[in-house]
Amino acid sequence: MKDTSPPILPLQVVRNGTPSRKDQLSEEEEVNLQLYGCQLIQDAGILLELPQTTISNGQIIFHRFYMKKSMKEFCVRHVAMASLFISCKIQETHRSLFHYLQVFIDLIYPELYYISPEIVDLLKSHLIRTERYILVELGFTFYNIELPHQYILFVMHILEGHEDLTQTAWNYCNDALRSSVLSLSTKPQVIACGAVFMSAKDHTRALPENPPWWQLFNTTREDLEFVETHLKEMYSRPKASYKDVLRENSPSRVGLADIESQIDNNKKLKITEEARESKRRGYEDQGIRNYYNAGSSSGYSSSSSSSYSGQRPPPSSSRGGHRYQKHVSDHKRR
Template identity: 30%
Template sequence: MSVDLYPLASLEQIENTPSKSDGIPAWVEEDLRGYGCKLIAEAGVLLNQKQVAVATAQIIFQRFWFVTSVKQFGIGDIGMGALYLASKLQECPVRMRDLINVYDVLLQRTAHKRKALASGDLRPPELKYAPMSYFGNTFYDLKDALVVSEMQILKRLGFNVNVVLPYGTLVNYLRLLGLTGRDDVCQRAWGYLNDALQTPVYALYAVPTIISAAILLATRNFDIALPSKPPHCWWTLFDAEWEDIWSVSGYIMRLYRPRTLEEQLLPMGMISKRDVRKWLEDNEAS
C-alpha cells in the first residue's frame, strides 16, 4: 500500500498544534483527545454501531485537532459530529435523534461520575437519567451542535475524510509471521489497535507502522521471540522503521499509566469549549 493513502499531519502541525498556540499544555490536549475518543466508543456501544464506523470516527476526531483548537470547539460536540459523519461514510447511518439522546446520556453520566470522584465517593449511587424535555431547548441545542460539528469537520479537513482501517492488514501480517495459531496474541494485538484509537498515532504514522507496534507489544506480552537482528528484522517486511514502531508503542502504553484524581477529573470537566476557556482563564489568573 502507498503511504499516499494515509492523510497524516505535517511536522509543523505536530510541533505546534492549534491548541498549543492557544496556551493549552500538550498533556491536557492529549487527555482531552483521549476522553473524546472514549465518549465516541461508548456512544457506539449504546447505539449498537459497527466497529468500523466507531474506529473511523475516532480517527477523524484525532485529525480534526491538528487543524483546530479545543478552545474553539468542544470535544463532546466534535465527537458527536465525527460519529455521525463516520456512520454515513461506512454506510451504517444512525438517526440524528438517537445519537443526540445517547450523547445526552453520556454527558449526564460524565457529570455524575465527576461529582462522585470529586467527593471521594468510591461507590456512587446509580445515575438517575433525566430525559430531555420534548419542548425544551436541550435537544435543539445538541442538534445544532451536531450539524455545525459535521460541517466544520468536513470544512477544516478539506473533505479529506479517507480512513484506512488496520484490521484486515493485521490478519495478513500475523499470518505472514506464523502467529495466527495463537488466539491470545491475535486478540491482544487487535486490542492494542483499538486502544491506539485513543491516541493521535493514526494521524501521525502509516498503518503498517501502527500494526507493527501492536504486534511488538502483543508478542512481548507473551514472550514470543521474532527475528530482530539485522538484516533479518521482522518489521522490515512491512516497511516500518524501528524508531517509529517504538514511538507508537510509547503512545499506546501511556494510556495504561496510573492517573491521579486530578488527571481523571480534568477531561470530564472540559467537554465543552466553554469549560476549556474557563480552565484557561483560571490558570492564567493563578
C-alpha cells in the same frame, strides 16, 4: 495513480504545533481532552453497536479536525459526537438520530434521567452545526482513511499468529487511535507492527528475527519501540475527564446556555429508584451489558485485558503453513 490518502504529519507539529497549543492550551490539557473525546467516541460506538472501523474512523476525523481548529473554539463533546456521526455515514452504519443523541446524552449527563424534546432539539442543532464545520475544514476528504486494523490481519496471517495474539494486537490498535501522535504522525502499518510486537510480549510468543519479521512491512525496531513507549505512557495516565476550555465568543458557545438551562431543570426532577432500574433494564434489553454496573471505562489499562475485547477482529480466512518463509523469499527477490 495519485496517492490521495491523508499525509503523515511531522511529530513535532502534532505535539506542539496544533491550533490548541498556539491558543495557549497546555500540553496536559490538550492530551487529556484528546483522550476524553476519543473515549467518548469509543463508548458511544459500543452502545450503538457500531463496528470498530466506524469508531476508529470517527476518532481519526476527530484528531484531524483539531489540527485545523482549537479546542478553545469547538467543544470536544460536540466534535466527538459529530465525528462519529460523519463516520457512520461514510461507513454506511446508520443509526436513528434520536437513538444516537440519546446515547451521547446518557454518556455526557449520566445523572440525567428525563430527556426532554427541547434538549434533543438543541443537541440536534449543535450536532448538525458542528458537522458542517468539520466538513468545511476537512474538505469532505474522508474516503481515504487507512486504519492499522487491516494490517493486523495481514501481519498475523503471514506470521501464523493465533487468535489470542491477534485479539490482543487488535485491542492495542483500538487504543493507539486515541492518541493524535499515533493517529496522525505514524503510518498505519507501523502501528499494526507495534501492536503485534507488544502482543507477542504479552503472550510470550517468539516471532521470527532472522531476518526480522518487521522488515517485511518496511518498519524498524525503533518504530516498534516508539509505538510501545507511547502506548505505555498513555496507559500510565489517569482516566481522562472533561474540562470546559471554551472561550466566551467561541462557535460552540452558541446555544450552549440554553442546553445547560434545560439540563439543570431536568436534573431537579425527582426520580425514583424504580425508574432508574427501568432505565437500566432498557439498556440491557438493547444488548448492552455491564454498562451501568462497571461504568463506560475504568481508565486506561493494558489492552491485553481491555474492556473492549468484545470488538473482535474478523477470523482469518486461511491457516496455511510456512507463510513467513515464503514472504521472506518474495521480499528478497524484489
